[in-house]
Amino acid sequence: MDYSRLPAGEIVARLRDGTLPPAEISRSVIDRHARLEPALKAWSWFESRRVELAYRDGLPLADPRLTLLGVPVGVKDIIDVEGMPTGLGLPGAAAPAPRSAACVELLRAAGAVPVGKTVTAELAFSHPGPTRNPRMPGHTPGGSSSGSAAAVAAGMVPLALGTQTGGSVIRPAAYCGVVGVKTSLNAVPSAGVSPVADSLDCVGWFTRSVTDAILAGRALLPWRNLAPRQPVSGLRVWRLDATELGRLAPEARQALDHAAAALRRAGCAVAEAPLADLLPALAECHRRIMLHELSRSLLPIHRTRRHELSAVMLKAIEAGRAVTAGQYGEALHQVREARAALDARMRDVDVILTPSAAGEAPAGLHHTGDSTFNRVWSVLGWPAVHLPTDQSPGGLPVGVQCVGRLGEDEALLRHAEAIHSLIDRREPEPRSQAPMAQ
Numbered sequence: 001m002d003y004s005r006l007p008a009g010e011i012v013a014r015l016r017d018g019t020l021p022p023a024e025i026s027r028s029v030i031d032r033h034a035r036l037e038p039a040l041k042a043w044s045w046f047e048s049r050r051v052e053l054a055y056r057d058g059l060p061l062a063d064p065r066l067t068l069l070g071v072p073v074g075v076k077d078i079i080d081v082e083g084m085p086t087g088l089g090l091p092g093a094a095a096p097a098p099r100s101a102a103c104v105e106l107l108r109a110a111g112a113v114p115v116g117k118t119v120t121a122e123l124a125f126s127h128p129g130p131t132r133n134p135r136m137p138g139h140t141p142g143g144s145s146s147g148s149a150a151a152v153a154a155g156m157v158p159l160a161l162g163t164q165t166g167g168s169v170i171r172p173a174a175y176c177g178v179v180g181v182k183t184s185l186n187a188v189p190s191a192g193v194s195p196v197a198d199s200l201d202c203v204g205w206f207t208r209s210v211t212d213a214i215l216a217g218r219a220l221l222p223w224r225n226l227a228p229r230q231p232v233s234g235l236r237v238w239r240l241d242a243t244e245l246g247r248l249a250p251e252a253r254q255a256l257d258h259a260a261a262a263l264r265r266a267g268c269a270v271a272e273a274p275l276a277d278l279l280p281a282l283a284e285c286h287r288r289i290m291l292h293e294l295s296r297s298l299l300p301i302h303r304t305r306r307h308e309l310s311a312v313m314l315k316a317i318e319a320g321r322a323v324t325a326g327q328y329g330e331a332l333h334q335v336r337e338a339r340a341a342l343d344a345r346m347r348d349v350d351v352i353l354t355p356s357a358a359g360e361a362p363a364g365l366h367h368t369g370d371s372t373f374n375r376v377w378s379v380l381g382w383p384a385v386h387l388p389t390d391q392s393p394g395g396l397p398v399g400v401q402c403v404g405r406l407g408e409d410e411a412l413l414r415h416a417e418a419i420h421s422l423i424d425r426r427e428p429e430p431r432s433q434a435p436m437a438q
Contacts, residue, residue: 066111101192118147142172143368167371177397185381233267249359295320
């Protein structure tokens with residue numbers, strides 16, 4: 001059996017009851033990598049021998065605190081893993097990292113096993129890596145966390161880490177058809193993660209279900225006692241098409257409309273979000289903050305490795321230098337004011353339901369798609385969860401994102417779990433099959 005297709009929670013349960021030998025997990029991960037990776041190109045570093053050793057040395061099966069015991073994890077290649085190179089999406093070899101990032105150690109402390117590094121766009125910005133979309137290889141998987149989203153979608157691992165500065169978790173999750181979690185600003189420690197823009201960068205993760213996303217959240221977030229799953233009836237939802245930011249393709253609008261209608265039928269109070277006046281200004285604030293901070297955080301690489309950087313990256317750094325200190329400070333001020341205004345408006349709202357992307361994954365591998373519908377939530381620092389719900393007429397995944405208030409990651413994940421069961425219109429996928437494996 002291909003054990004890499006099992007949900008993370010089932011891997012843990014079967015390891016504990018003895019029906020899944022640890023060696024079978026490593027064998028499944030290695031075999032699936034050998035079959036799919038030549039076409040998918042989701043991994044920047046993967047060493048079969050290291051995976052074998054991680055499981056051969058034994059797992060502490062008797063420790064009930066290890067909620068991710070034995071779960072194989074992919075790690076975006078701007079996040080350090082001890083003994084693995086951090087390539088940053090740049091050409092050339094990189095030295096092994098001397099220690100792991102804090103988020104990796106949190107997963108390890110819960111029993112998870114990092115098995116390799118996943119492809120990132122260059123410096124987690126815009127210039128794409130080689131990864132293909134596992135649902136349709138001629139289309140982009142999104143970015144910058146392209147390898148992590150693709151690896152989970154293809155069933156290579158049940159969990160993978162990513163990061164988001166603009167739309168780098170939610171958009172690839174949408175394009176590849178998996179659950180993507182973008183956390184609140186500073187909810188997960190950033191130590192050991194290469195920075196892009198400190199005011200925006202957030203650690204996130206990809207899974208194939210919200211249940212597994214919550215399991216990961218127990219390890220990565222400062223969890224309180226998580227309340228049992230609540231009925232969705234009575235949930236207060238704002239529907240936001242956000243077309244003030246850009247055009248929605250028919251498949252994206254249909255996914256949003258279907259989701260809102262299903263929630264109304266289930267007894268949710270769904271109302272149109274009165275946010276149109278704030279969105280364009282927040283998008284411009286994101287642009288200024290991201291470019292200004294990017295141009296400063298990447299100074300060491302720009303000085304020492306300029307010849308390796310793409311024209312896209314060099315242009316962004318120059319654009320960031322053109323953002324004055326006054327413009328940057330004003331953008332930060334506007335965001336603080338908008339956050340306070342939105343907090344006041346949302347006192348009686350549980351979730352914002354809004355598009356994850358403008359439409360299905362675009363054709364071509366020369367770009368990572370449009371993050372228009374993600375940037376506002378990144379600049380506010382609010383948590384978001386992408387929920388795959390259907391496929392477009394062309395056969396590519398579509399879905400919606402749920403957004404919550406700053407610091408309310410736990411509540412948002414619980415709401416997303418209840419909502420997803422009501423709005424998911426996809427056919428169940430046999431465990432023995434996966435994209436690019438049929």
